[in-house]
Amino acid sequence: MMLFALPESQGFGEAVAEALEISLSPLELRDFEDGEHKGRPLVDVRGEDVFLVQSMHSDQNLSVNDKICRFLFLLGAMRDGGAKRVIALIPYLAYARKDRRTKPHDPLTSRYVAQAIEAMGVDLVIALEVHNPVAFENAFRCPTISLNPGEAFAGQIERRMADKNVVVVSPDPGGVKRAQLFRETLEARLQKPVELAYVEKRRSAGVVSGELLVGEVEGASVLILDDLISTGGTMLRAAEKCRAQGASEIYALAAHGLFVGGAAKVLGNNVFVKTLITDSVPPFRIESELASKRLEIVSAAPLFAEAIRRCL
Numbered sequence: 001m002m003l004f005a006l007p008e009s010q011g012f013g014e015a016v017a018e019a020l021e022i023s024l025s026p027l028e029l030r031d032f033e034d035g036e037h038k039g040r041p042l043v044d045v046r047g048e049d050v051f052l053v054q055s056m057h058s059d060q061n062l063s064v065n066d067k068i069c070r071f072l073f074l075l076g077a078m079r080d081g082g083a084k085r086v087i088a089l090i091p092y093l094a095y096a097r098k099d100r101r102t103k104p105h106d107p108l109t110s111r112y113v114a115q116a117i118e119a120m121g122v123d124l125v126i127a128l129e130v131h132n133p134v135a136f137e138n139a140f141r142c143p144t145i146s147l148n149p150g151e152a153f154a155g156q157i158e159r160r161m162a163d164k165n166v167v168v169v170s171p172d173p174g175g176v177k178r179a180q181l182f183r184e185t186l187e188a189r190l191q192k193p194v195e196l197a198y199v200e201k202r203r204s205a206g207v208v209s210g211e212l213l214v215g216e217v218e219g220a221s222v223l224i225l226d227d228l229i230s231t232g233g234t235m236l237r238a239a240e241k242c243r244a245q246g247a248s249e250i251y252a253l254a255a256h257g258l259f260v261g262g263a264a265k266v267l268g269n270n271v272f273v274k275t276l277i278t279d280s281v282p283p284f285r286i287e288s289e290l291a292s293k294r295l296e297i298v299s300a301a302p303l304f305a306e307a308i309r310r311c312l
Helices: 007-020 064-080 109-119 133-139 150-161 173-190 233-244 263-267 288-294 301-311
Strands: 002-005 027-031 037-041 049-053 085-090 124-128 144-147 166-170 195-199 202-204 207-209 221-229 249-257 275-278 295-298
Touching (some): 002 007, 007 049, 007 301, 037 064, 049 064, 049 301, 064 085, 064 109, 109 133, 124 301, 133 144, 144 301, 150 173, 150 221, 150 249, 150 275, 150 301, 166 173, 173 195, 173 221, 195 233, 221 233, 233 249, 233 263, 263 288, 288 295
Parallel strands (some): 002 049, 049 085, 124 144, 166 221, 221 249
Antiparallel strands (some): 202 207
């Protein structure tokens, strides 16, 4: 096998390589004066199982669409180079949230991204927390694996919850299944019951409404679990409702920390003891001092390494 990572995902790729006890294989990426670019492997991939890492979040240098394009071209180059299998490793899958039509003539962008990846001859797609696993699987015709960060989060937080009354909360009804799975994982680790709750949420034309908190959180340690934190508004809204109902402490957990808009203010809010995210998206939008105080980063690289081992 060979493991590659685009430069913008080098850190995550190195973490996966370390977990596998191998080294990343070398790539060449060149940018031209007219804005075009090219990428190629610097080793022969013929007959090899090739794994390529790219996280599709925007950063200071590249947009989401830039990263998708660079990823597609390299996947195609691996296929044209005679790789036996080409496997896409995606810590953060862009456009995963756009998996249904909410307005007339809406695009199904998640499906279009899937079709573009498939067109490069990809044999398997492995991605972390894809928002809606069913929609993710249905968008692709090639095999897919959706990695759940719940086990990693549970391992990070279980010692703090050993002697506490714990409630897992979904910040909206659509995330109840995600919260239920995490609740079961945490129950198995703690060897005691863990309760479940969710917050009512409706969105129309950008306006969020819904006031109901379903479940009992009074006196409990609350773990609010979501797939990602964007502006942080959804997480903060749920936390404030739990605090109003008597929660003793509140943690925020999300696979992907995008932290756009006013998320820094939300992150610094004392309603949260800590915010836990994975390393799928580096928290580069958050000042380092605030990040060191308020964030805990749980590595998702071991999840990808184990998935790779099972593919060989």
